[in-house]
Amino acid sequence: MNDFSAAQRSRVTMLDVAEHAGVSKASVSRFIGDDRALLSDAIARRIEQAIAELGYRPNQMARGLKRGRTRLIGMLVADIRNPYSIAVMHGVETACRAHGYSLVVCNTDRDDEQERQHLALLRSYNIEGLIVNTLGHHRAELDELKREMPLVLVDRKVEGLDSDMVGLNNPQAVEMALAHLERRGYRNVLLVTEPYDGTSSRIERVASFQAQIAQRPELTGSVLETGDAFAQHVEHFLNTPADGPKALFCANGVAALTCTRALREIGCRLFEDVGLIALDDLDWYPLVGSGITALAQPTEAIGARAFECLLKRLRGDAEAARNVDFAPVLVERGSTHGFRGD
Amino acid sequence: MNDFSAAQRSRVTMLDVAEHAGVSKASVSRFIGDDRALLSDAIARRIEQAIAELGYRPNQMARGLKRGRTRLIGMLVADIRNPYSIAVMHGVETACRAHGYSLVVCNTDRDDEQERQHLALLRSYNIEGLIVNTLGHHRAELDELKREMPLVLVDRKVEGLDSDMVGLNNPQAVEMALAHLERRGYRNVLLVTEPYDGTSSRIERVASFQAQIAQRPELTGSVLETGDAFAQHVEHFLNTPADGPKALFCANGVAALTCTRALREIGCRLFEDVGLIALDDLDWYPLVGSGITALAQPTEAIGARAFECLLKRLRGDAEAARNVDFAPVLVERGSTHGFRGD
DNA sequence: AAATGGTCTGAAACCGGTTTCAGATAACAC
DNA sequence: GTGTTATCTGAAACCGGTTTCAGACCATTT
Incomplete structure (x- = not known):
């Protein structure tokens, strides 16, 4: 009952099937593989039956060994x-x-x-x-x-x-976000990202953001990484006088979570004091305040x-x-x- | 460049190591396995060096075959x-x-x-x-x-x-939830669960709930499964006159999500009209309204x-x-x- | 010196499959 | 009837490891 290695050994093997069907291992192997065309109907039927009767399942490890196909x-x-x-x-x-x-x-x-x-x-x-x-x-x-x-x-x-x-398509995502924010009347955008850490997608998003902000005379933008004293930095952004409505643009789902937490922490009236758009679309976006606008990735x-x-x-x-x-x-x-x- | 099966074959094998070190496969195997004690220092050193020089990595598939230990x-x-x-x-x-x-x-x-x-x-x-x-x-x-x-x-x-x-410990979880709700002044509890579907934990939670409600004279309780017209059912629960404040008890994270969505849908003022406690503690619980009280599982x-x-x-x-x-x-x-x- | 024992080592069998290769059989043409 | 080809089959080698087993070697003991 306890000796599982012995139990494993007792599994039905290809040789068992071959003997039970009165054929060679090679034929069974052909039946299992894609070479069934090589076999006569009579033999194929006998093998099929033997497999069914014994409940045989080929061992993928063994197959992968010779074949190279795991x-x-x-x-x-x-x-x-x-x-x-x-x-x-x-x-x-x-x-x-x-x-x-x-x-x-x-x-x-x-x-x-x-x-x-x-x-x-x-x-x-x-x-x-x-x-x-x-x-x-x-x-x-x-x-x-x-x-x-x-x-x-x-x-x-x-x-x-x-x-x-x-x-x-990161540039396109940034473009969509900024276009949407601008259309909605926001003028001052803070991109919130996790620390780059060498992550290409983060770097691309920030780079696109900066390039596109430069191209949009209506908008001004800045970038903030999550991390120490993040909430204070967000607060500072919100308190800085500006020439128009402000919005946060979270570069991914984790940033959105951090950001939403920070806004709560500093007692910001969500989305009345500041707009928010986030990359990724998570389950809970609709549930926070009046819902978080998202750029969903087709994951x-x-x-x-x-x-x-x-x-x-x-x-x-x-x-x-x-x-x-x-x-x-x-x-x-x-x-x-x-x-x-x- | 294209023929990956050939590339795979070109991998360093145990035989290569053995030849390079001038020993037998068996010795290399002993070195790899836990039988290193059987080997003399001289041979062990030679094998070690050969492995390092060739960048040898044993093939787990092959090991698992004979040994039964994958x-x-x-x-x-x-x-x-x-x-x-x-x-x-x-x-x-x-x-x-x-x-x-x-x-x-x-x-x-x-x-x-x-x-x-x-x-x-x-x-x-x-x-x-x-x-x-x-x-x-x-x-x-x-x-x-x-x-x-x-x-x-x-x-x-x-x-x-x-x-x-x-x-x-489902009975304990239910006990904690009900004790907490009662302590907070709630009197009328609706347990929200996903359809049982034969899931033992769901069945246990509901059974515990019903048993414990019966034991608590202060509380009345009922059970609702998520599914068709769920929001309407919740609304009905909220509109039914009762002898005390009402609360929802979501039996897991998915139920909590469904439930929170439903409350939004029917325009319920979250947690002022009704209390909410949920099993599981998800990232976003703190972000919804004034935060959702949770019974976190030590996952x-x-x-x-x-x-x-x-x-x-x-x-x-x-x-x-x-x-x-x-x-x-x-x-x-x-x-x-x-x-x-x- | 012979017998005993202990420590290392390698040849070969083995794990459960796949694949090569040669032989058997059947089918067809002449 | 023989020769040729096409079709099917099984023995044996192989994949990359592990494990058994017998033997080599050296140190003791009697």
Whole structure:
């Protein structure tokens, strides 16, 4: 009852099936694999029956060994508690399953050492492809993996790593946010971002923001990172006299959470004193005050697309690295209705 | 550049290391495994150096084949987008890593057929143990797996499956909620739950609720499932004349989300017209109105404990199945301050 | 000197599959 | 009837490790 290793050994093996059906292992293997066309109907039927009677399930580990095909895809995620990552992961997983692949997810908790260990781990399990949503330090390991298997980046580029990349069209997202804010009558925008930390998407968003603010004479803008004394900084922004209504633009869901907390903390009347628009669209946005206006990312599609890129490469597509940018979707809510222009 | 299967073959293998070091495969295997004591210092040093020079990493798949030890734990999750599941999963993963195991997570999206497929899948990858957080239909597959490996249930029992079970102390949670509501002056409590759907934790919470309401002369209570016309039902509850202040008790995070949405929809002044306490403590609870009072589950601990149970079994503990119940933690916020008793 | 024991080591079998290769059989043409 | 080809099948090698087993070597003991 207790000796599980013995139990594992007692599993039905291919040899059992072969003997039960009175055929060779090779034939059973052909039946299992895609070579069923090679078998006569009579033998195929006998094998099919033997498999059913014994409840045989092929051992994927053993298959992967010789064949090199484990049907396993790896995904490296920086922070599994980030709703964005979860949503993308769900998209990837769905796509994987649809094509007969399974997903092994490794969470690095934003820790470089864990990233290194997990990369080694994934390699040791013979995954066929890798989806990366981390900072990608440990270039050596990444390069090695890239030589062995296709690799797709999600949301964040890795400096100097020439790979397919799937993510949001950040300039477009910023453009949509600013256009919306301007249309709603806001004039003074504070972009709130998590510390860059080398994260390409954050850097891109801030860069786009600054470039586009410069192009919009109506608007003035500044940037604030979350962190120490964040609420005080926000308060300072709100108290500084300005030539028009103010709005906050949160560069992702985590920033939106931090920001909303800070506004509560400093007793700001949400969305009457200040507008708010946030990237990502989380469950609770509609519930805060009169609802937070969002630029939703098509996370499911991003995940699915990341897997598709991988699949193409696995099937031998050797084109140059592609960038796939998705457009966000504006979801208007109360938080940007304070100074309606219409 | 394109032929990844060839690239995979080019990986350094144990034989390469053996030849490079001028020893046998067996010795290298002993070095890799825990049998290093068997080797002389001289040979060990040579192997160590060869491994370093070639950048050798053992192939876990191959190891698992003969040894039966894949160092893989499987986890079956009903809904990966449920924050509770994520939090538990994070706890499990952390514990896994601390003990040299890796976690393969399968998400069933609440679909029975996917549950069946994923069970088969996990088995085919020779996982050593399984953590289950689904409804556990497909008893046949589950029983089969249980024969082959230890199995731990999380949050939900599976009818008739004799396994370790880790979760919340539901009667205690209900007791804490009702005591808190009563203390705060509420008299009329509506328990909001997702449809039972055979989920043991939901059934337990409702049963405890009804039993305890019967024992508390001060309180009256009723139960409402989320679903069609939910908002109308809530409205009806609010409009029904009663002998004291009313409160909602959401039996989990999803119910809390649905509930808060419904309250907005029917234009209820949150927490002035009605009190609210919710099981689980999600990021956004503090942000809605004056904050939602929560009974936080120690999700990280639940996950860690689930893995520890598994580990004990793997190491040969053959005691009877255990139930481990964790106590929730009350986090008071504005949503139950409406009718303060003190 | 022979016998005993303990410590290391490598050859070979094994895990559960896949794949190569050669042989058996059937089908067809001449 | 023979030759040729096409179709099906199984023995055996292989994937990359682990483990068994027998033997080599050295140090003691009698």
